[in-house]
Amino acid sequence: MEDTRTQLLAAVRDYKMPSATATLLNQNPPLIISAVTASGKNTVANQILNNQSNYHETVSHTTRPPRSGESDGVHYWFVNDAKMLKLVRAEAFIEVKAIHGDTVYGTSLQAYKTVLESGHTPLLVIDVQGVEELRRGLAQIRPFFILPPSYEEWMNRLHSRGVITDDDKVMRMASAKRELQTVLANPAYILVVNEEVEKTAQIILAAKVDSEIQDEYRQLAKKILKDLNS
Secondary structure (H helix, E strand, O other): OOOHHHHHHHHHHOOOOOHHHHHHHHHOOOEEEEEOOOOOHHHHHHHHHOOOOOEEEOOOEEOOOOOOOOOEOOOEEEOOHHHHHHHHHOOOEEEEEEEOOOEEEEEEHHHHHHHHHOOOEEEEEOOHHHHHHHHOOOOOOOOEEEEOOOHHHHHHHHHHOOOOOHHHHHHHHHHHHHHHHHHHOOOOOEEEEOOOHHHHHHHHHHOOOOHHHHHHHHHHHHHHHHHHHO
């Protein structure tokens, strides 16, 4: 008999957004921010939330344990595999994916509705896998994708987070490769280079897309991907 983790990962792979959920999101579209690991997407999102904007972040579920300083229901809803499996089977999520190996993250429909009922626009801070899942039901969305200023700066930021194991780095770099390849293949993504948090937040809030700047940023993304592959 399959263990709970195996059942959960299989259920996550097969998950599709319910049609009623897609209708709700099309009628009430979110602001979506994604990024490669250690690019500062959560810091930028917090800057947006603190900027007296009308956005409010949804609180995602995750099967990973809390990190130092994180609180349940504030940073994430921390659940075990069995609880996450039950929620997946109940079609409780807008999107749900296994990230960096087998840690599962998901944005629940209830969390989304809670933000809407408060009178705010939902802000989703999710990985590219989750964005692609959303795009199947929300074809018109233009997600923002945050890049580091350079490969070298990116590596500095990654290692400044503290001790990172070789296995963890390998998983994160593999995920980053897939994410950059997906983003470069899809012009729907709006690229933003995170040189300074406040400026990055202002660019996202302004939502102005300059085609020349986008071409420049896509070249940067290609260079980072090339450096990853070298």
